Structure formats: structure tokens, C-alpha cells
Amino acid sequence: MTSRTALLEEYIPLTLGGYAYSGRIVHQPNATMAPIALVGGAFQHQRGWGRLEQGLLREASVITVDLPGWGGADRLPSRHGFDFLAEALEQLLGKVAPSTVNVMGASYGSGVAYQWAHHCPDRVERLALLGTMAHLTGHVRGRIAHLLRLAEGDDRSEFVRNVLDVMMCSAPQITVCRRPTAVRCLTRALHELSAEDIVKYRDNTERLLRMPGLPHTPAIRVPVLVATGEHDPLTTPALSREAACRFSDVRFTTFKDADHLVHLERPAELVDLLGRFFSGAPLAGLEYCHPVEYPGRTARRPLPGPRASAEN
Numbered sequence: 001m002t003s004r005t006a007l008l009e010e011y012i013p014l015t016l017g018g019y020a021y022s023g024r025i026v027h028q029p030n031a032t033m034a035p036i037a038l039v040g041g042a043f044q045h046q047r048g049w050g051r052l053e054q055g056l057l058r059e060a061s062v063i064t065v066d067l068p069g070w071g072g073a074d075r076l077p078s079r080h081g082f083d084f085l086a087e088a089l090e091q092l093l094g095k096v097a098p099s100t101v102n103v104m105g106a107s108y109g110s111g112v113a114y115q116w117a118h119h120c121p122d123r124v125e126r127l128a129l130l131g132t133m134a135h136l137t138g139h140v141r142g143r144i145a146h147l148l149r150l151a152e153g154d155d156r157s158e159f160v161r162n163v164l165d166v167m168m169c170s171a172p173q174i175t176v177c178r179r180p181t182a183v184r185c186l187t188r189a190l191h192e193l194s195a196e197d198i199v200k201y202r203d204n205t206e207r208l209l210r211m212p213g214l215p216h217t218p219a220i221r222v223p224v225l226v227a228t229g230e231h232d233p234l235t236t237p238a239l240s241r242e243a244a245c246r247f248s249d250v251r252f253t254t255f256k257d258a259d260h261l262v263h264l265e266r267p268a269e270l271v272d273l274l275g276r277f278f279s280g281a282p283l284a285g286l287e288y289c290h291p292v293e294y295p296g297r298t299a300r301r302p303l304p305g306p307r308a309s310a311e312n
Contacts, residue, residue, distance in 0.1 A: 012095060016088045017080075021073035022046070023065040023092035028057055033279050034125040035097045037063040039089065041107030041131070042204060043189050045071030052263050055271030059279070060102070065092055067112065069200050069207075078206035086115035093123065100125040102278040106263060107131045107235065108204065111211060117220050126278050128225040130270075131232060131260050133239035134246055140234065141209060148205045151198055160190045169231035169259040176231060177257045182264040224250040225277045229258030229265070230290065241295065250296040251277070253289045 008027040013020065024046055025035070036056050038049055046064035053062050067088050069076035076084070089112060093101050102125045105113025110132035117124045133140070143166050150159040164186060169176055176182070193201070226244035228235050237254045244252040253273075258265045269288040276283055283292045 010096070012092060014088070014091055014095075016068065016091055017084070019068040019074040019076055019088075021066055021068045021070070021088060023063060023096065025061055025063045025096045026053070026057055028059070028061045031060045033060045033275075034100055034102050035061040035063055036274070036278060037065070037089070037093060037097070037101050037103045039065065039067070039103065039105040039109035039113050040070075041109055042201060043186070043193075044106070044109070048189075049263070051267040052270060055268065056274065059275055061097075063093065063096055063101070065089065069204050075196070075200050076203055076207075078203045078210065081207060082111050082115045082211060083119070085112045086119055089113075089116045090120050090123070102126050102128070104128040104130060104274060105132070107260065108208060111208070114220075117222070121220060121222070124220070124222045126223045126225070127220065128227070128274055128277060129240075129243065130226075130262060131228045131235040131240070132226060132243045133235045134243040136209070136211070137239070140239075143234075144205060144209060148202060148209075151201055151205075156191060156193075160187055163190055166234055167260040169229075169233055171231075174231055175257045176229075176259055177265045179265070182261045185264055186261065220247055221249065223277070225273075226250060226252045227262070227273065227289070228254055229260060229262050230254040230256055231259040234260045241293075244293075245295045248296045250294065251283060252293045252295055253283070253286075253291070255289050 010025050012023045014022060038053065040048070046066045049064060053064065056062050066073040067085050068074055100123055103113045103116065105111070107130070110129040113127060113129060117127045147159070147162055147166060150162055153159070164170070164183065167186070168182065224247040226240055228237060228240040230237060241252055244250045255262050255266050255269065262270055266288060273286065273289065
């Protein structure tokens with residue numbers, strides 16, 4: 001059953017495998033492109049997209065979600081993998097967007113978005129992955145495992161400091177847009193985590209550590225955008241570029257003066273890039289990011305219909 005919670009906004013309660021979760025869609029009656037679904041990272045929830053959601057609503061309906069293990073949803077034990085989360089995402093999208101959908105997965109959510117696109121290729125209009133990697137390196141695994149140990153300890157301040165260190169570039173000689181705002185937002189969210197939120201974080205982190213990486217597969221043939229901040233210390237440009245090379249019809253770029261928290265540091269620019277990509281507009285000459293690369297171009301084959309475009 002769907003309930004109306006605000007003007008043009010619908011809240012959708014769902015259950016999968018006995019685990020309750022929810023999604024929401026904010027309708028844009030004058031949309032110029034397919035609906036955009038946002039799948040967030042470790043500390044994001046369906047109502048926390050702020051300026052990014054508001055910007056995208058100018059051109060499209062926007063779908064957000066608290067998947068099992070997120071936000072107000074039920075805890076999801078780590079024995080359930082990303083396939084389960086992708087199935088939950090499709091259950092929501094099937095209800096609110098029966099045609100094709102544009103999906104952006106950020107950080108942890110990029111793995112879910114990828115799995116969804118892999119299993120539901122006919123449902124994908126275009127796929128954007130923000131702050132992703134093809135596999136967890138030993139260094140990244142070590143840092144994530146250390147955060148997990150700190151999360152289960154009694155010193156919340158130490159946990160917060162280490163999360164900031166993992167996700168943000170703190171070098172004083174490096175310029176990061178809206179750094180104080182990003183620090184303030186993330187710090188507040190981390191200090192407000194409840195005991196239940198910490199348990200969910202543990203489950204999600206253990207699930208991530210068990211994931212071998214993005215599978216090598218030719219199934220995703222739609223246009224893909226991979227991007228991250230040029231100073232991202234977690235999903236570094238090198239790791240994100242490696243992930244981009246898994247796709248045949250892919251664009252890769254890095255945001256200037258940003259790190260892992262691009263959606264907080266450069267929200268207007270991210271809205272512009274996603275809007276251009278999802279609408280099929282050219283991505284050349286953008287001052288806020290480095291020149292767009294096409295690492296899969298040599299391996300690309302013609303695709304049917306408008307998705308075959310090589311310019312966008």
C-alpha cells in the first residue's frame with residue numbers, strides 16, 4: 001500500500017524475506033527524462049539527499065530508498081549479500097517506475113546499483129557510480145576493518161575522527177570545496193548514530209568485506225558514468241578508473257577540489273553532471289571536473305537505439 005506523505009511525494013513500505021524497508025518517490029509531473037533513483041552510502045538515508053535531490057527534481061522524478069540494513073529499515077544480517085539488496089531495490093523500482101530508470105549508486109550503494117543493473121539489464125536507462133572500486137584492496141580492507149572495531153568500542157569520538165580520515169582529504173595544502181560544511185554534516189550524523197545504527201553499520205561493513213568485488217561480466221551494456229573526487233582517499237581515482245574499465249560504454253571523470261563526499265562538497269556540479277549524463281547531453285568542457293575519459297571505447301560495440309551514442 002502506498003501512502004501520500006507530502007505534495008507529489010509517495011512513501012512506499014515494503015518487505016522482502018521478512019525484512020521491512022521503505023522507499024519514496026517525489027514526482028516531477030513535467031519530467032524531461034526517466035526517473036532517477038539514488039542509492040546511498042554507509043551513513044546516508046532516503047531523506048538525506050538535500051541539495052542533490054532538489055536539483056535533480058528540476059528535470060526528473062527522484063526515487064530514494066532505505067534498503068534493509070539502512071536508516072529506518074530492519075537490520076539485515078551480513079549473511080545476505082548484495083544480490084539481496086539488489087532484489088529489494090528492484091522490488092521498489094518495479095512499483096514506482098515500471099519503465100526504465102536512471103540509477104546513481106554512491107560509495108557502498110554503488111555495489112548495490114551495479115548488482116541491480118547486472119540482474120535487471122532491461123530496466124536500466126543509464127547507470128552512474130560515484131566513489132566506487134572494482135575490488136577492495138588490502139589497504140582499504142584494513143582501514144574498513146579498523147573502523148568496524150572502533151564502531152564497536154566505547155569511544156565514539158575516535159570512531160568519528162577515523163571515519164573523517166578515511167573519507168576526507170584533510171591535507172591543509174589541498175583545496176576541498178565546502179570542507180567545513182562536509183565535516184560538520186558527517187560529524188553530526190556519526191555522533192547521532194544510535195546503538196541500532198551501529199549494529200546495522202557492522203552488518204553492512206561485514207557484508208562489504210565479504211564481497212569479492214564487481215564481477216567480470218559483459219551484461220551491463222547501457223551507458224555508464226563513473227566519477228569520484230580528485231582527492232578521494234578511499235575510492236581513489238585510480239581505483240575508480242579501474243572499475244570503469246569493467247564497462248564497454250563508459251565515461252570516467254574526477255571532480256576538482258573534492259574527495260569522497262562529492263555530494264556534500266560539489267552538489268550543484270554533481271547535479272549538472274548527472275543531468276547531462278542522464279539526458280544524453282555532451283560532457284565536454286566542464287570546468288568543475290577533469291576531462292571525461294572513455295576507457296572502454298576501444299572495446300565498445302554498437303548498441304541498438306539511442307543508447308548507442310558515443311558522444312555522451
